[in-house]
Every structure is written in structure tokens, then in C-alpha cells.
Amino acid sequence: MTAPLHDDQIFFTREAIDAAALIGHVRAAEDGAVVTFDGCVRNHSHGRPTLYLDYEAYESMALAKMREIAAQIHVKFPIHRVAMAHRLGRLQIGETSVFIAVSSPHRPAAFDACRFAIDTLKRTVPIWKKEYFEDGAVWADGELPPVPAEAPARKSAS
Amino acid sequence: MPAVSQTVRVKVLFFGRLKEIAGQSEDSAEIAAGASIEQLFAAFASRYPELAKFRASLVASRNQEFAAWSTPLQADDEVAFLPPVSGG
Numbered sequence: 354m355t356a357p358l359h360d361d362q363i364f365f366t367r368e369a370i371d372a373a374a375l376i377g378h379v380r381a382a383e384d385g386a387v388v389t390f391d392g393c394v395r396n397h398s399h400g401r402p403t404l405y406l407d408y409e410a411y412e413s414m415a416l417a418k419m420r421e422i423a424a425q426i427h428v429k430f431p432i433h434r435v436a437m438a439h440r441l442g443r444l445q446i447g448e449t450s451v452f453i454a455v456s457s458p459h460r461p462a463a464f465d466a467c468r469f470a471i472d473t474l475k476r477t478v479p480i481w482k483k484e485y486f487e488d489g490a491v492w493a494d495g496e497l498p499p500v501p502a503e504a505p506a507r508k509s510a511s
Numbered sequence: 512m513p514a515v516s517q518t519v520r521v522k523v524l525f526f527g528r529l530k531e532i533a534g535q536s537e538d539s540a541e542i543a544a545g546a547s548i549e550q551l552f553a554a555f556a557s558r559y560p561e562l563a564k565f566r567a568s569l570v571a572s573r574n575q576e577f578a579a580w581s582t583p584l585q586a587d588d589e590v591a592f593l594p595p596v597s598g599g
Contacts, residue, residue, distance in 0.1 A: 392599045410598070411526055411591055414575040439598060451599050471599060479572070479591075480598025481527040492528045495595030500570045500577040 361423045361435040365412055367442045370449045375436035379456040384433050386460035388467040392451035394444045398493070404485045406493075408441045408450060411479040415439075418478045425473070426466040432457040437470065439480060450482075517544045519586035521551065527594040529569075532561045548573060548590055549580040555592075568595060 362378050372391060380387050394406055423435040433456040440450050453470050457463040474480075477498045483490055518541045525533045533555070542551055548571045556563040571578050572591045584590065 408598070409526065411524065411572075411575075411593070414572060414591070415598075417575060475596070475599040477596070478598050479526065479593050479596055481594060482597050483527075492594065493597040495597035497568065497570055497595050498577055498593070501579045503579045504581040 359423070359427055359434060361420075361437075363416065363419050363423055363435070363437045365410060365416065365439050365441050367440070370438045370440055370452045372449065372452050372454075375438060375452055375454045378436045379434040379454045381433060381456065383458060384456040385458050386463045387454055387456045388460070388463035389455075390451070390453040390467050390471045391449055392471065394446050394448050394450055396446045398484050398486075401486050403446065404487065405446065406444045406450070406485065407483045408439075408444060409481055409483075410439070410441055412441075415479045419474065422470050422473050422478075426455070426470055429469065430457070430462040430466040431459075432462050432466045435466070435470070437474075439474075439478075518542060519544045519584065521584050521587065522589045523551065523555065524589065524591040526591065529562060529565065529592055529594060532559050532565075542584060544585070545583045547580060548578060548582050548584065551584060551590060552580070552592060562592075565594065569593060 376387055396403055419437055426432060436454040438452050444450055453467055455463045455467045476496045482493045484493055520539055520541055523538045523540055525536055530536050540551060540554060570593050571580055572593060573582050574589050
């Protein structure tokens with residue numbers, strides 16, 4: 354067995370996300386920067402006051418996709434460690450739904466990698482949120498992940 | 512060779528609004544070996560007509576990787592129909 358390439362921490366949780374613990378995990382003596390993204394539940398959506406949100410995920414696939422994102426940013430940017438946690442279940446206004454921390458020896462890499470990670474997560478990881486309002490609930494508008502091209506129609510056998 | 516119509520069982524997962532329409536998060540289906548994800552979706556859309564309305568705004572996965580609708584299925588595959596994602 355070879356040791357894991359990077360000491361990253363990537364997980365889902367149904368409890369409040371402990372941002373300080375994630376920052377502590379990525380921060381080491383050789384780092385000059387830790388950049389974080391704290392995604393939190395907004396109190397309005399499309400001009401309507403939001404009551405709360407429910408998050409769900411295709412957990413096994415989503416976790417694999419989040420690990421792929423971490424692997425990608427290690428290749429693209431000279432960073433040290435990544436921590437990425439996403440909350441599931443019911444979230445109240447102001448709570449953290451996703452938290453990403455990236456450490457690096459020099460700040461540009463951590464900024465770029467953290468931005469790339471949250472943008473890619475929002476576009477490609479199978480997670481969904483339902484927004485609840487005074488007068489009903491809707492599944493949030495989302496993005497369709499890129500998928501492999503369709504196979505060309507097969508010619509009939511001759 | 513004689514044509515043998517062989518069927519295989521696949522697992523199907525529903526998320527978000529599709530789970531609400533199907534009234535369940537997981538089901539299984541018996542389909543012809545080699546049938547595509549598109550054909551599998553059509554089978555469920557005939558059982559739950561409301562599903563068909565969302566076909567254009569879905570992507571599919573096979574064994575936890577995004578997959579083209581034309582992908583042929585094999586026994587014990589895990590297929591999911593995924594609405595636009597909205598994590599973060």
C-alpha cells in the first residue's frame with residue numbers, strides 16, 4: 354500500500370460544519386496562505402424571503418466527484434492541502450452549506466484553487482437543494498453537468 | 512445464431528423532484544440486455560408520465576459516472592436520472 358498522495362479531508366455531514374477544524378487541517382508550517390470559501394444560506398431567493406433549505410445528494414457519486422475536484426486542483430495549482438465539507442439535510446438561514454479550505458506556500462495558488470473548486474462543485478457534483486418559502490417550496494434552479502457525447506446513431510447492419 | 516431475448520436487472524435511483532414524482536428514491540427494472548439508458552428512462556416515463564416532462568433537463572449516470580443517454584446497460588448497473596445540480 355502506498356500512502357495517500359495528499360492529506361485532504363473531503364466529506365458530507367448532517368451536523369454543523371466546523372470551519373475552524375477544516376482550516377486547522379489544511380494549515381501547516383510550510384504554508385503561507387489559507388484561502389477559504391464559506392457558502393451560507395441566504396435569507397432570500399428571487400426576491401422572496403426564504404425560510405430554510407433542504408439539501409440532498411447522490412452521496413457516493415458526489416463524494417467521488419468532490420475527491421476528483423480536489424485531485425484536479427492539486428494538478429492545476431501548486432497547493433498543499435484541501436478540505437471540503439458539504440452539509441446535507443435541513444439548513445436554517447445563515448448556516449454554512451459548504452466550506453472549502455485550501456492551503457499553499459504562496460497565496461495566488463490557494464485563491465485560484467479555491468475558486469476553481471467551488472465553481473466546479475456547483476456545476477458538476479450531484480447535490481440538490483429545495484428552497485422553502487411562506488407559500489410553498491421549489492427545487493432550486495441548477496446547472497446541468499457536462500456529460501460524455503452521445504454515440505453516433507448506429508448504422509443498420511448489412 | 513438464434514436470437515435469444517435476454518433480460519437483465521438494473522438498479523435505478525431518483526433524486527430531487529424525480530424522487531417526488533416516482534414516490535421512491537430507488538427501484539429496479541428488468542430490461543433487454545444492451546438496452547440504452549434512454550430506453551430505461553422511457554420505461555419509467557410510461558409508468559410515471561410526469562417524468563417525461565423533465566427529460567430535456569436531465570443528465571444520466573451509469574455506475575456513478577455521467578453517461579450518454581445512448582449508453583447500453585448491463586446486468587447490475589446502477590443508473591440515476593439527475594436533475595440540474597444545485598449544491599453549494
